[in-house]
Amino acid sequence: MCWFSYWHGKQEKSTFQLANAASGHPSPFPYMQVISCDEDLCIIKDQWERLWKVQWPDRYPVSPKMLVSFKGKLSSGIIKDVNSFINHKGYTLKLYVSLGALAVLCIFCLRWLGVDKMGIYLREKNQNSA
Amino acid sequence: MPDLATHLLAQTTINQLPWIRKIAPFTLLGATAPDLVKGFSRWATPAEKWWVYPFHSPLFMAILFYAVSLLFHEKDRPYVFAGGIIGVSIHVGLDLLQIHLIGEYFIFFPFSFQTVSFGLFPPEATLIWLPVTIAVTAAAIIIRKLIVKRA
Numbered sequence: 001m002c003w004f005s006y007w008h009g010k011q012e013k014s015t016f017q018l019a020n021a022a023s024g025h026p027s028p029f030p031y032m033q034v035i036s037c038d039e040d041l042c043i044i045k046d047q048w049e050r051l052w053k054v055q056w057p058d059r060y061p062v063s064p065k066m067l068v069s070f071k072g073k074l075s076s077g078i079i080k081d082v083n084s085f086i087n088h089k090g091y092t093l094k095l096y097v098s099l100g101a102l103a104v105l106c107i108f109c110l111r112w113l114g115v116d117k118m119g120i121y122l123r124e125k126n127q128n129s130a
Numbered sequence: 131m132p133d134l135a136t137h138l139l140a141q142t143t144i145n146q147l148p149w150i151r152k153i154a155p156f157t158l159l160g161a162t163a164p165d166l167v168k169g170f171s172r173w174a175t176p177a178e179k180w181w182v183y184p185f186h187s188p189l190f191m192a193i194l195f196y197a198v199s200l201l202f203h204e205k206d207r208p209y210v211f212a213g214g215i216i217g218v219s220i221h222v223g224l225d226l227l228q229i230h231l232i233g234e235y236f237i238f239f240p241f242s243f244q245t246v247s248f249g250l251f252p253p254e255a256t257l258i259w260l261p262v263t264i265a266v267t268a269a270a271i272i273i274r275k276l277i278v279k280r281a
Contacts, residue, residue, distance in 0.1 A: 001190050001240055002181040008243065009180020028231035047176045069231045086229060090254040095169055097257065098134035105138060105162060112155045121203040122155060 015046040019074040026071045029079065031088065034066045041078075044068070054079040060087075067091050132228065132256035137161045137221050139260075139267040144220060146274040153213035160217020163191060164225075186225065187239035191218040228253050 019027045032044040035051065042056040055078055062068060067088040072079040114123050141161035145154040164185045171179040184190040195214030199207040225235055230247040238244055256263070 001184045001187070001193075004240060005184050005236075006178070006181040009177045009183075012177055012180070014176070030231045071231060084231060086231065086252050088252075088254055090257045094133045094254055094257055095172065097260070098165065098169065101133070101135035101138050102162060102166075105158060109155070109159070118203050120201050120206075122206050122209070 014048045014050070016048065016050050019079070022074065024073055024075065026073055026081065026083070028069070028071050028084075030069045032068055032070075034062050034064050034068060036064055037062055052079055053077065054082060057082050060085045062087075132224050132253075133260070134162055134165055135260060136256040136263055137165070137224060139263045140224060141217055141220055143267045143270045146270045150216070153209045153216070156210050156213025157217040157220075160191075160195065160214035160219075161221045162217075163194070163214065164218060164221050183234065183236050184239050186222055186235045187237060188215075188218060188222065189241075190239065191215070227251060228255075 013021070015029060015032075019029070021027075029044075029046065029052070032046050032052070035043040035045055037043075037056060040056055040058070042054045042062060044052050044054055046052065054072065056062065060068075060070075060082065069084075069086040069088065070082050071084040072082045074080075112123055114121050138158060138161055141157050144150065145157055150157060167182050167185060171182045192211075192215060195211050195218070198214065199210035202210050222235065222237060226237070226246055227248050227250045229249040229252050230245065235245055235247070236243050237246055
């Protein structure tokens with residue numbers, strides 16, 4: 001199933017192809033990194049490493065290195081009408097919090113589970129601590 | 131996706147229900163399983179990330195937990211499978227509540243690549259709410275212990 005999904009993903013259109021295909025209609029721009037921003041024009045980078053110019057509205061304050069998602073219309077090489085804005089603040093922190101939680105779970109699993117020649121088993125006396 | 135700490139805390143809160151106690155360790159494994167490989171996909175190209183997407187499919191996870199349960203003693207296998215499925219269901223349910231501009235959760239996979247999202251909170255919002263989640267989980271554990279003590 002993973003292999004099937006991987007090959008499906010190989011046919012996925014890049015953000016550039018999706019935006020061009022939308023022809024004036026709003027299209028999503030997920031997980032874009034802000035490179036620079038001055039006045040109302042921002043330069044951002046998509047996951048395919050392509051740089052984009054965005055006519056940025058004042059209501060969504062951004063700064064360089066921020067990770068953002070939004071919807072917008074591609075017109076004359078510039079993304080306009082930005083809306084549905086998401087600021088992915090804490091994107092990296094979330095990874096570290098998740099790794100910490102996983103480490104704690106691993107420690108508990110070593111307490112709860114045992115292994116013998118018949119396979120893995122649940123230690124009876126420790127299951128009530130879950 | 132909400133962070134794994136939120137998933138584990140939500141599952142731990144639910145695990146305080148008496149009927150789930152026997153399979154509680156396996157529900158925690160189920161609550162983390164869909165995201166276990168997702169961290170690695172952060173360094174992959176967008177097209178290569180797709181191999182981790184089936185991990186949020188209930189059918190895929192059911193097959194996976196059936197396979198994992200075979201590694202356990204025969205008497206534990208039904209608990210591993212049931213606990214895993216309950217954990218995965220609650221994990222996927224939480225994931226569906228967050229906002230997606232482009233869907234990532236193919237819950238009908240392999241039958242369809244149709245995605246579902248209820249769009250209630252942004253992806254990183256659970257980090258801000260983590261102290262509240264910890265407090266709710268601690269309260270649930272204390273309440274259960276008080277009930278057990280009184281009984």
